[in-house]
Structures are given as C-alpha cells and as structure tokens.
Amino acid sequence: xxxxxxxxxxxxxxxxxxxxxxxxxxxxxxxxxxxxxxxxxxxxxxxxxxxxxxxxxxxxxxxxxxxxxxxxxxxxxxxxxxxxxxxxxxxxxxxxxxxxxxxxxxxxxxxxxxxxxxxxxxxxxxxxxxxxxxxxxxxxxxxxxxxxxxxxxxxxxxxxxxxxxxxxxxxxxxxxxxxxxxxxxxxxxxxxxxxxxxxxxxxxxxxxxxxxxxxxxxxxxxxxxxxxxxxxxxxxxxxxxxxxxxxxxxxxxxxxxxxxxxxxxxxxxxxxxxxxxxxxxxxxxxxx
Numbered sequence: 146x147x148x149x150x151x152x153x154x155x156x157x158x159x160x161x162x163x164x165x166x167x168x169x170x171x172x173x174x175x176x177x178x179x180x181x182x183x184x185x186x187x188x189x190x191x192x193x194x195x196x197x198x199x200x201x202x203x204x205x206x207x208x209x210x211x212x213x214x215x216x217x218x219x220x221x222x223x224x225x226x227x228x229x230x231x232x233x234x235x236x237x238x239x240x241x242x243x244x245x246x247x248x249x250x251x252x253x254x255x256x257x258x259x260x261x262x263x264x265x266x267x268x269x270x271x272x273x274x275x276x277x278x279x280x281x282x283x284x285x286x287x288x289x290x291x292x293x294x295x296x297x298x299x300x301x302x303x304x305x306x307x308x309x310x311x312x313x314x315x316x317x318x319x320x321x322x323x324x325x326x327x328x329x330x331x332x333x334x335x336x337x338x339x340x341x342x343x344x345x346x347x348x349x350x351x352x353x354x355x356x357x358x359x360x361x362x363x364x365x366x367x368x369x370x371x372x373x374x375x376x377x378x379x380x381x382x383x384x385x386x387x388x389x390x391x392x393x394x395x396x397x398x399x400x401x402x403x404x405x406x407x408x409x410x411x412x413x414x415x416x417x418x419x420x421x422x423x424x425x426x427x428x429x430x431x432x433x
Contacts, residue, residue, distance in 0.1 A: 170202070170203035170204060170205075171203070171204045171205070171206055171207045171224075172204070172207070173204060173224070174204070174207070174208025174222060174224045174231075175208070175222070175233075176240070177233065177240045177245055177246050178204075178208075178224055178231050178233075178246060180246075181200075181231060181246045182200050182226075182231075183357045184356050184357055184358060185199035185200070185356060185367060185368070186198055186199050186200050186201070186202075187357045188354075188355045188356065188357060188362065190202060193355065193362075194354060194355045195414045196352075196354060196367070196414060197414070197415055197417075197418045197419070198227065198228060198419070199228060199367075199368070199373065199419065200226040200227070200228050200229060200231075200423075201226040201227030201228050201423070202227070203226075204224050204225065204226055205225045205226055205227060205423065205424065205427065206224060206225040206427070207224070208222050208223070208224045209222070209223050209224065209225075210222060210223075211223050212262040212263075213234060213261075213262065213263060213264075214262060214263030214264070214266050215234070215263060215264055216234060216235075217236060221233060221234050222236070223249075225423045225424075225426075225427045226423045227421045227423050227424055228403065228419045228420070228421060228422060228423050229248040229249070229251065229402065229403065229419075229422055229423045230248060230249045230251060230423050230426060230427075231246050231247075231248055232246065232247050232248065232249055233245065233246055233247075234247065243369065243372060244372070247372075248372075248373070248402050249261070249402070249426075250375065250401045250402060251402065251422045251423070251425075251426040252277075252287070252378070252399050252400065252401065252402070252403065252404055252422055253294070253296070253378060253401060254426065255272065255273040255275065255277075255287035255422070255425060255426055255429060256272055256273070256287045256288070256290050256291045256294050256399070257272060257291060257294065258270040258271050258272040258273070260430065270429075271288070272286075272287055272288035272291050273286060273287040273288060273425065273426075273429040274286045274287075274288050275287055275425045275428055275429055276386075276425075277289075277290055277397075277399075277404055277420060277425065278384060278386050278395055278397050278404070278406055278420060279386030279387050279388045279393070279395065280386070280387040280388060280389070280390065283386055283387055284315045284384070284386070285313065285315075285384060285386075287425070287429075289317070290379065290399060292317060293313070293379045293380065293382065293399075294378055294379055294399070295340070295378060295379060295380070296338065296376070296378045296401075297338045297339045297340075298338050298339040298340035298341075298377065298378075298379075298380070299339060300333075300335070300339055300340050300341045300380070301341075304333055304341055305333055305334065305335055305341050306332065306333070306334070307332065307333060308325065308326040308327075308328065308331040308332055308333070309331045309332075309333050309341075309343055309380075309381040309382070309383065309396055310322050310323055310326060310383070311380065311381075311382045311383065312382065312383045312384070313382045313383070313384050319382070322383045322394070324394060325394070325396075325409060328409065329344060330343065330344055330345035330348075330407060330409075330416070331343055331344070331345065331381075331396060331407070332344040333381060334347055336377050337376050337377065338376040338377050338378065340376075340377040340378075340379075340380060341380060341381065342377055342381065342398065343381040343396060343398060343407060345396070345407045345416065345417050346381070346398055346405045346407070346417060348417075349405065349417040350368055350370040350373075350374055351366065351368070351370065352366070352367050352368070353365065353366050353367065354367045373402065373403065374400040374401070374402055374403045374405070375400050375401025375402040375403070376400065376401050377398060377399070377400050377401075378399050378400060378401055379398055379399035380398065381396055381397070381398040382396070382397060382398075383395065383396050383397075384397065388408065393408055393410055394409070395407065395408055397420075402422075403419050403420065403422060404419065404420035404422055405417060405418070405419060405420070406418055406419075406420060
C-alpha cells in the first residue's frame with residue numbers, strides 16, 4: 146500500500162520553506178576589500194546616502210585565485226561585485242595604500258577579448274557577447290562596442306562644448322540624435338586620454354558626499370576618478386535599450402574600469418549609474 150504525506154504535514158513543510166531566509170551573500174575576502182567597499186557603499190547600504198552603488202550591495206563571489214604571472218605562485222586574490230572586481234596583485238604591499246586593492250580593466254577585456262594573466266601577458270578570447278547596457282540579451286554587447294574603443298582617443302575639437310548627439314544603431318552606424326540637445330548634462334567637455342566626456346559623467350566622478358574613512362563618516366570627494374573609473378576609452382554615445390522592460394534612450398561612455406550610463410528618465414540622484422561590469426565579466430569568463 147502506498148503511503149501518502151498528510152496534507153497538514155505538506156502545508157507545514159511549504160510554510161517552513163517559505164520562511165527560510167535566502168542564502169547569505171559571500172563574506173568579504175579580507176579586511177582590505179571590505180575597507181574599500183565601506184568607503185563608498187557602506188553609507189548606501191545603511192540608507193544614509195541617496196547615491197547609487199559603486200561596488201554593489203555585497204560580494205557576488207567568495208575570494209577567488211586567478212592567474213597573474215607576477216603574483217604569488219602565479220596567482221592573485223580577486224573578488225567579484227556587481228559593478229567591478231577587486232584585486233590584490235601584491236599581498237606584501239601596504240594594505241592601507243590606495244592601490245593595494247585595485248579594480249580591473251574589465252570593460253577593455255570584455256570588448257577586446259584580451260584577458261589579462263600577467264602585467265604584460267594576455268590570453269586571447271572572443272569579445273564578450275554580453276549586453277553592456279540595460280536589460281540582458283540585447284544590443285549593444287561589449288563585442289558590438291569594440292569598434293568604438295579608442296585608447297588613446299581622437300576627440301574632434303569642434304565637438305567640445307556641444308551636446309552629445311551621436312546615436313549608435315544596431316548595425317553599428319552612427320546617426321544624429323537631438324532629443325536632449327538642450328540638456329546641459331549631455332555637454333561634451335575635454336576629458337583625459339584625448340576624449341570628450343559628457344558633463345553628467347564628469348560631475349558624477351568628481352562629486353562630494355558622505356564616505357566612510359577611519360571608522361567614521363566624513364564629507365569628502367566620493368571617488369578618486371583614476372582609481373575607480375580609469376581613463377575614458379570611448380566617446381559618449383546614445384543608444385536605445387530596454388531598461389526594466391521599457392525602451393529608453395541612454396547616453397553611455399566606456400572607461401577603463403567602468404561603464405557609465407546617463408538615463409534622463411531616472412530621478413536626479415540615479416540618472417548616472419555604473420553598469421554591472423563585474424557581473425558581465427564573471428559571466429564571460431566563467432560562463433555563469
């Protein structure tokens with residue numbers, strides 16, 4: 146005779162499963178990683194700052210060892226977040242120095258397929274067919290953006306102090322887009338690496354706000370632009386992509402370490418955000 150599970154027991158099991166907490170996020174790999182995260186994102190996590198995430202709510206992975214020719218035993222410790230990957234290339238250095246923890250040149254690797262395994266050593270892969278902006282599975286992917294990669298740039302001086310109007314079509318052609326020519330945030334200003342950079346992105350990179358340093362909150366410049374973003378390696382272009390299922394015009398620009406987007410439809414504090422480069426890179430590198 147086949148035994149059946151009593152209905153009351155089934156209901157109890159279902160209720161207990163629903164009440165179980167979600168799996169905890171991985172722990173920080175070491176104090177240096179947590180200290181770097183704390184500076185910008187602790188205030189966001191504690192909801193005492195209204196800005197968007199710099200790294201993400203928590204690590205996405207445990208600490209991992211990845212190949213680096215110059216590292217200890219040919220390896221280095223890394224940890225992935227939504228927006229980037231933290232790295233320690235030389236664990237014998239000063240853990241409180243600014244560049245003891247770095248975040249990788251992930252956008253460049255994703256666009257070019259050159260995966261770094263040493264300071265001057267690369268493993269060649271296919272450029273990432275992973276959506277760089279907005280919802281997954283749509284244009285443009287990082288592979289699509291390779292043709293717009295310029296390092297150093299070659300900005301046309303006539304484009305400076307004018308709004309960004311270049312629009313990238315799915316076939317890779319560039320046409321004009323004038324919907325936001327009166328928005329001062331789209332004005333192109335001279336940036337580093339011989340690129341024009343949208344005012345919205347420069348204002349974002351040099352903003353002041355609440356940061357966590359030496360065990361307390363202080364008002365300071367939120368970002369060291371070279372450390373967090375790196376140099377611009379593309380111009381600023383418009384694309385139309387789905388964001389939360391809704392098609393939006395988005396202004397974006399690729400930097401060595403981050404992809405910045407400007408969405409005029411967002412509330413002011415969230416019009417500029419950092420793309421989920423850490424998620425995208427992990428998917429490209431590990432296929433998950």
